[in-house]
Amino acid sequence: MQSGLAKYAARRLVLALFVLLAVVTFTFIVARVVPSDPAELYVGPKATAAQRERAQLELGLNRPLYVQYFDYLRGLLTGNWGISLKGHTSVLRDILTYLPATLEIIILANVIAVLVGIPLGVYSAVKKGSLLDQGGRLTAIAGVSIPSFWFALLLQLLFFGTLHILPLEGRLSVIVAIYYPVKTITGFYTLDSLLTLNFVGFVDSLRHLILPAIALATYPIGLITRMTRSMMIEVLRENYIRFARANGIIERVIIFKHALKNAIVPTLTVLGLSFAYSITGAVLIEIIFGWPGLGTYTLNAIIEADYPAILGVTIFGTIFYIVINLTLDIAQSYIDPRVRLT
Amino acid sequence: MSLKSSRTKLYAAVVIAIIAIAAIGGFYYYQLSQGPPVKPIAVYSYVSDFPDLDPSSAFEDEQIVLANTYEDLVYFDPSKEQPLQPWLATSWDVSTDGLTWTFHLRTGVTFHDGTPFNAQAVKFSLERTMTLGLGGAYIWDPVKAVNAVNDNTVELLLKYPAPVPQMASSQYAAWMMSPTIPTNATDWFNQGHDAGTGPYMMQSYQKGTQLTLEKYPNYWRGWSGSHFENIVFRVDRDPSVRLQAVQSGDADFTLDIPVDLLSTVQSNPNVKVVDSKAYRNLVGMINTVRAPTNSVLVRQAISYAFPYQDVIDSVWRGHARQSTGPVPSGMLGHFDDLTQYNLNLDKARQLLVQAGYPNGGFSLTLTYTSGDEVEKAVAELYKAQLAKLNIQLDIQEMTTRAKYALARGDPSQAQHIILFYWWPTYITAYDFLFNLFHSEKKHIFNFAYYNNPQYDKLIDDASQLEGTNTPQALQMYKQAQQIVVDDAASLFIFDQDTTIVYNARIQNFVDNPAYIETIFFYNIWETKG
Numbered sequence: 001m002q003s004g005l006a007k008y009a010a011r012r013l014v015l016a017l018f019v020l021l022a023v024v025t026f027t028f029i030v031a032r033v034v035p036s037d038p039a040e041l042y043v044g045p046k047a048t049a050a051q052r053e054r055a056q057l058e059l060g061l062n063r064p065l066y067v068q069y070f071d072y073l074r075g076l077l078t079g080n081w082g083i084s085l086k087g088h089t090s091v092l093r094d095i096l097t098y099l100p101a102t103l104e105i106i107i108l109a110n111v112i113a114v115l116v117g118i119p120l121g122v123y124s125a126v127k128k129g130s131l132l133d134q135g136g137r138l139t140a141i142a143g144v145s146i147p148s149f150w151f152a153l154l155l156q157l158l159f160f161g162t163l164h165i166l167p168l169e170g171r172l173s174v175i176v177a178i179y180y181p182v183k184t185i186t187g188f189y190t191l192d193s194l195l196t197l198n199f200v201g202f203v204d205s206l207r208h209l210i211l212p213a214i215a216l217a218t219y220p221i222g223l224i225t226r227m228t229r230s231m232m233i234e235v236l237r238e239n240y241i242r243f244a245r246a247n248g249i250i251e252r253v254i255i256f257k258h259a260l261k262n263a264i265v266p267t268l269t270v271l272g273l274s275f276a277y278s279i280t281g282a283v284l285i286e287i288i289f290g291w292p293g294l295g296t297y298t299l300n301a302i303i304e305a306d307y308p309a310i311l312g313v314t315i316f317g318t319i320f321y322i323v324i325n326l327t328l329d330i331a332q333s334y335i336d337p338r339v340r341l342t
Numbered sequence: 343m344s345l346k347s348s349r350t351k352l353y354a355a356v357v358i359a360i361i362a363i364a365a366i367g368g369f370y371y372y373q374l375s376q377g378p379p380v381k382p383i384a385v386y387s388y389v390s391d392f393p394d395l396d397p398s399s400a401f402e403d404e405q406i407v408l409a410n411t412y413e414d415l416v417y418f419d420p421s422k423e424q425p426l427q428p429w430l431a432t433s434w435d436v437s438t439d440g441l442t443w444t445f446h447l448r449t450g451v452t453f454h455d456g457t458p459f460n461a462q463a464v465k466f467s468l469e470r471t472m473t474l475g476l477g478g479a480y481i482w483d484p485v486k487a488v489n490a491v492n493d494n495t496v497e498l499l500l501k502y503p504a505p506v507p508q509m510a511s512s513q514y515a516a517w518m519m520s521p522t523i524p525t526n527a528t529d530w531f532n533q534g535h536d537a538g539t540g541p542y543m544m545q546s547y548q549k550g551t552q553l554t555l556e557k558y559p560n561y562w563r564g565w566s567g568s569h570f571e572n573i574v575f576r577v578d579r580d581p582s583v584r585l586q587a588v589q590s591g592d593a594d595f596t597l598d599i600p601v602d603l604l605s606t607v608q609s610n611p612n613v614k615v616v617d618s619k620a621y622r623n624l625v626g627m628i629n630t631v632r633a634p635t636n637s638v639l640v641r642q643a644i645s646y647a648f649p650y651q652d653v654i655d656s657v658w659r660g661h662a663r664q665s666t667g668p669v670p671s672g673m674l675g676h677f678d679d680l681t682q683y684n685l686n687l688d689k690a691r692q693l694l695v696q697a698g699y700p701n702g703g704f705s706l707t708l709t710y711t712s713g714d715e716v717e718k719a720v721a722e723l724y725k726a727q728l729a730k731l732n733i734q735l736d737i738q739e740m741t742t743r744a745k746y747a748l749a750r751g752d753p754s755q756a757q758h759i760i761l762f763y764w765w766p767t768y769i770t771a772y773d774f775l776f777n778l779f780h781s782e783k784k785h786i787f788n789f790a791y792y793n794n795p796q797y798d799k800l801i802d803d804a805s806q807l808e809g810t811n812t813p814q815a816l817q818m819y820k821q822a823q824q825i826v827v828d829d830a831a832s833l834f835i836f837d838q839d840t841t842i843v844y845n846a847r848i849q850n851f852v853d854n855p856a857y858i859e860t861i862f863f864y865n866i867w868e869t870k871g
Contacts, residue, residue, distance in 0.1 A: 036743060044401045044477040045787070046767060046777060051475045087393040088476060089532045097533075097549055168583070170551050174385055174574050174592075178554055179377055181546050199369035200377070290577060292391075292550025305743055 005330065012329070016322040023318045024076070024311070028069055031307040038307060041085040059083075076315065082308030086300075091312035094297065099316075100187025101171065102286070102293035106278045108213035110271060113220035118260075118267070120221075121228025126255060128233060136225060143222020149284040152215035156288070159211060167208050169290035176204040212289040216282055220274045227270050231263035238262075265336050272328040276321040280313060381571035384848075384863055387584045387593035391550045391577045394477070396531040397517035397538065398470050401477030405513040407575055409860045410555060411454075412517035412538030415445055415464065415510040418769050418856040420672065425769075425856075426507045430459060430518055430539065431496075440503035440810045445510070447494045451562045453520035454536060454543040461490035466521040468498075478514030478767045505770060505809035512768035513857045541864035542573055552576045561864075568849075568867035585843065588613055594845040594868070595861055600715070601659045604841065612846050618853040619672035620840040622765040623665050624720070625778065626708070626833035627789040629760075631753035634704050639697035641830035644706070644759075645683040646690040647727045648833050657719045661841055665834035667823040668764075668774045672837075672855060674812075675771025675819045681827050683834075690731055702732030706758040709748065712739045717761045720835065749789040759833070760789045769856045771819045772805040779826050790831040797825050 040047070043055040056062050060071060075081060081092040124136035159166040167173060171189055172182065180200040185192045190209065193201035235241065236259055244254050283295030294313065301309035392404045397412050415431040431445040451459035465488045472482045484504035489497040498506055510516055520537040524530050527537075534547025541563065542555035555573040557565065576593065578584045585603055587593035589610060607613045626648075634640045650664040663671060667680040694702060708724070710717035718739070725735040738757070740748070749756050764787075766773035777786070780801065781793040804818035826832070840853055842861075847868045854860065 036747070043475065044399075044480070046478070046480055047475070048480045048483050049784075050483075051480055054475055084393075087532060088396060088399050088528045089394070090529050093529055094549075101550075169578075170576065171548060172552065174383065174552070174554075174576070175380065177546060177548070177552055178383060178556075178572050178574070179380070180373070181554075197369075198373070199366055200373045202366065203370045287579065290551050290579070292548060296550060303741075 005333070009326065009330065012326050016326070019322065020315070020318055024073065024315055025069075027311050027314045028072060031310055032065060032068075034305065036305040036307070038085055038305075041304065041306065042083075042088070072311070081312045081315075084301075084309045085306045086304050086309070091308050094309070095294065095312055095316050097187070098292060098294045098297045101291060102279060102282060102295065104188050104190065105209060105212045105216055105285070105291065105293070106275060106282060108209055109216035109278070110220055110275050112213060112217040113224055114271065116217070117221045117224030118228050118264070121225040121267075122232055122255060122260060124225065124229040125232030125236065133229075136229065140222045140225035140229070143218045143220075143225065145222075146218060148215050148218050149288055151218055152211070152285055152288045155211045155215055166211055169208075169288070171205060171208050171291065172201070173204050173208075176201055180204070212285050212291055215289075216278065216285050220271060223270055223274060224267055227267045228260075228263060231266055232259060235259045235263045261335065265332050268332065268335070269328055272324050276324040279320050280317050382569075382868055383572045383574060384570040384595070384861075384866070384868070385574045385576060385587075385593040386861060387576055387578045387587045387596040388859075389577075389579065389584070389598045392553070392575075394528070394532065395534075395536070395547075396474075396528045397519050397536075398467075398474045398479065398515060399476035399528065401514055403859065405857055406860045407553060407555070408517055408536075408538070409513065409540070409857050410542045410573060410863050411536045411540040411544060412519065413540050414512065414516045415447075415518065416507045418508070418511035419854065420769075420856055421852065421854075425674070426511060429511075430464075431510070434507055436506075436810060440806065441500045443498045443500070443506040443809075444491070445496045445498070447496065448562070449494060451539050452560055453522070453539050454558050455520055455522055456560075457520045457522050459518065459539050460493050461496045462493075463518060463521055464488070464496045465490045467518045470519070471515050478512060478516075481509050481512055481515060481767055503806035503809060505805070507809065508770050509768050511856070513860070514767050516768070541569075545572070550577065555863075563864070570863050570867065573863045588843050588845060591845065594848055595842060596844075597840065597842045597859055599841065599843055601657075601661060604661075604843070605659070607843060613843060614846045614848075615841060615843050616851070616853065617661055617839040617841050619663075619670070619855060620765070620838045620858070621670050621673050621769065621855045622763055622840075622858070623668070623670045623837045624717070624761060624763050624835040625665075625668065626720075626724075626759045626761050626835055627749075627778070628830065628832055629753060629756055629758045629789070629791060630793075630829075630831055631791045632756065632758060634697070634699065635706065635758050637697050638829055639693045640699065642683075643690040643693035643697065643731070644728065644733070645830045645833055646686045646693065647724075647731055647733075648683065648835070649685050649723050649727050650683075650835070651685065652723050653720055653836060657716055657723075658836065658839075661839045662836040663839075665837050667827050667834060668778055668832065669771045669819070669823065670774075670837040673766075673769065673771065675774075675816055677820050677823065680820070680823055683827075683830070685727065687727070687730055694731065705734035705736055707736045707738060708759040708761065709738045709740050709745045709757040710761040711742050711745060720761065750785045753785070753791045756789070761835075762789075763838075765858060770805070770808065771816075772801060772808065775801045775819060775822055776805070779831060792826065792829070792831045794825065794829070797822050800825075 039052055039055040039059060039061055042059060043051050060068055079092060084091055084094060120136045124133040127133050156168055160168040180198055182189045182193045182198060182201040183196050185195055189205035190202060193205055241254060241259055244258055280294050280298045282293060283299050286293045286295045298313045301313060390403060392407060393402050394400045395404055397408055400408060413430050415429060417427040417429040419425050419427045430448050430451060432448050434443060434445045436443050447461060453459060468488045471479050484500045484502050485498055486501045487499045491497050518539060523537045534544050536544040541558060541561045543558045545554045545556040547553045553575040557571050581599050581603060584596040585599050588596050608615060628641050629635050654662055654664060666678055666682050669676040708721055710721050721737045725737060728735045749760050764774060779788055779792045780798055782788045800818050800822040804815040807815040842853060849867050849869060851866050
């Protein structure tokens with residue numbers, strides 16, 4: 001089993017490298033074929049001819065495209081992901097600066113989604129046709145179909161505008177940022193503030209997290225509820241469940257121990273994919289809540305045609321996706337030994 | 343696993359959770375009660391974030407932060423009779439050939455890390471900016487060398503005469519920084535560090551949302567009197583959020599509020615709205631190469647068909663003025679007595695007859711930036727007027743990049759009219775006159791493709807005289823402007839206002855258009871209440 005797993009992981013990683021290479025190549029070509037003037041973006045619109053020429057040299061834009069491509073590949077491997085044309089900063093460092101903010105909301109959103117979606121799906125399946133089931137199905141449909149940015153605005157109207165109990169946007173309040181600044185260790189403000197025993201910072205950053213996380217959770221909640229419900233209904237029809245019932249095992253144990261464990265595997269896959277997607281796909285929520293995440297960074301990069309930044313984010317997103325996928329497959333084989341890793 | 347033990351575990355988890363929440367809550371209130379007394383804080387709710395906080399290369403809107411953390415050798419104050427005010431340099435003089443400028447430096451100034459400000463620091467700052475060669479660094483093109491003559495004297499040797507004190511007061515690429523910064527400091531600056539001499543220094547930076555400054559205790563102008571202790575820049579992309587922030591007291595300053603929203607706060611006693619002339623205008627450059635606008639008569643005719651006053655009244659509700667020539671009003675080098683085109687369709691028809699288009703009958707393309715509601719309204723209003731002359735205006739909405747890409751291609755295929763805004767890097771009429779109308783080998787911003795050797799010579803000569811003989815330089819700028827106005831190389835549409843909305847308790851606030859949208863927080867304070 002162990003060696004099988006290692007072999008499997010190794011094979012998947014090799015395949016992943018090819019996927020990555022294809023993505024890098026494709027993005028590189030697309031980013032460079034689009035008409036734009038990288039040197040001008042880098043050097044600024046009013047630069048002199050001499051400055052432009054120097055920028056061309058500095059960025060290596062005067063060399064053939066294939067040379068630039070191989071240079072870029074070499075840079076990727078050595079951690080040099082290029083310089084943002086707009087901000088003149090290191091792309092990899094920028095991505096790592098923006099990443100924790102995004103991870104913080106998407107992790108919380110997915111935790112909320114699991115905590116709400118799985119019980120809701122299970123009860124819907126168990127009490128099929130009941131009022132609770134109707135409600136659960138409605139929630140699920142609403143979750144997947146309501147535009148999350150619209151829901152986000154409603155949340156702001158209610159919790160900030162009317163009730164005044166949660167902040168409108170941002171990651172920290174002004175006063176807290178000045179008098180109880182959160183020292184950056186991991187970039188996760190909630191974690192960093194706890195690590196430094198800054199409880200004011202912790203409570204404040206948590207309060208700022210709630211609304212964006214809920215808004216971002218609506219889609220996965222719907223997805224998980226629906227998935228869990230249909231899988232549970234299927235599993236509960238199985239013979240071994242009937243057998244367990246006939247043996248007089250308590251219904252709750254049957255549902256949560258025997259049935260759910262078998263029903264949850266596809267749900268996990270779906271959850272993983274939606275998680276990986278939100279790494280750059282949370283842009284609308286990020287903009288509404290003034291949340292400085294990777295989605296916002298990506299959007300700015302695209303608007304400015306800042307191609308090193310676009311390439312960097314694309315490659316980072318691909319790696320993230322591949323890693324999440326692989327982890328999920330391995331996790332599946334642990335939960336359900338019948339899943340063959342081949 | 344028995345049911346009982348799982349239930350016990352659940353209870354234990356609940357109890358632990360309650361204890362954890364209580365503990366955090368307790369510490370929260372304890373820390374709050376132990377916190378420092380709240381000192382005066384000013385909050386500026388701004389439109390966008392800051393792509394590059396490197397004082398050498400910043401070229402977007404970063405000056406709103408940098409002007410509070412860094413200082414120039416010279417401060418440009420348009421409200422003064424002599425706008426070039428001594429700042430980190432106390433005086434300067436120029437050799438008779440205009441090629442050597444000597445700056446005498448202020449003593450007793452230190453950078454935020456304690457390093458003394460001196461001639462070496464000036465040399466370091468200018469050379470770093472020139473070597474990087476990014477953003478506004480091009481303004482130093484005339485400079486051949488920077489020499490530290492002694493500790494408090496710096497000499498700039500030029501390749502050709504240029505107005506160095508104006509350049510030294512620039513809002514881009516002229517900030518003085520400490521020589522102690524790390525090599526390749528761009529990333530370091532963008533993680534929230536600074537190395538200036540200004541009244542405030544960087545406290546914390548959350549890239550993309552919030553930047554806070556704290557006062558620099560050893561600032562050379564001292565801290566007697568009322569001042570803010572901390573300054574916060576927060577990024578609010580949505581105008582109604584920004585306006586709401588100032589109305590509710592969460593923020594003290596904001597701007598870039600659409601005019602229809604502005605009218606909702608004009609009666610609010612807690613909020614002040616102030617208009618000041620910005621050094622920024624909207625031009626509609628007219629293609630002088632492509633037919634039919636290659637005819638000066640056609641260009642004049644369509645200049646007489648533009649509804650200038652309508653735009654001021656309906657689009658801006660008075661927060662702008664009709665332009666007179668390419669240099670915006672309020673700026674040195676602007677002249678109110680240049681010829682101004684006004685909406686006059688009869689005159690336009692006569693000119694069309696002379697040009698050989700008695701009944702119009704041609705179409706023109708106009709491009710504007712997508713998402714810019716003002717440019718869009720301008721285009722629509724213009725289309726309606728041109729239609730009366732039987733000229734069809736094809737309006738094309740494009741991204742900034744696409745718009746410029748089209749204009750930088752073959753002029754005979756490019757748009758007839760391109761709308762865009764212009765503002766100067768440092769305060770000189772030459773910035774407008776050179777970038778917009780000076781002949782170019784490769785088209786950069788002269789989208790009229792205007793090519794007039796007489797004009798080129800006038801402005802180039804004037805620019806060289808500007809530092810030593812300003813009145814004569816201004817007269818030459820005026821003459822040059824009259825030439826492009828007569829040639830109708832562009833529609834001169836409006837000179838914009840900067841409209842700042844701020845907390846009415848703020849005292850002593852005056853906008854300085856030489857530093858775009860910048861608030862010099864050291865100069866202002868807040869009354870209690």
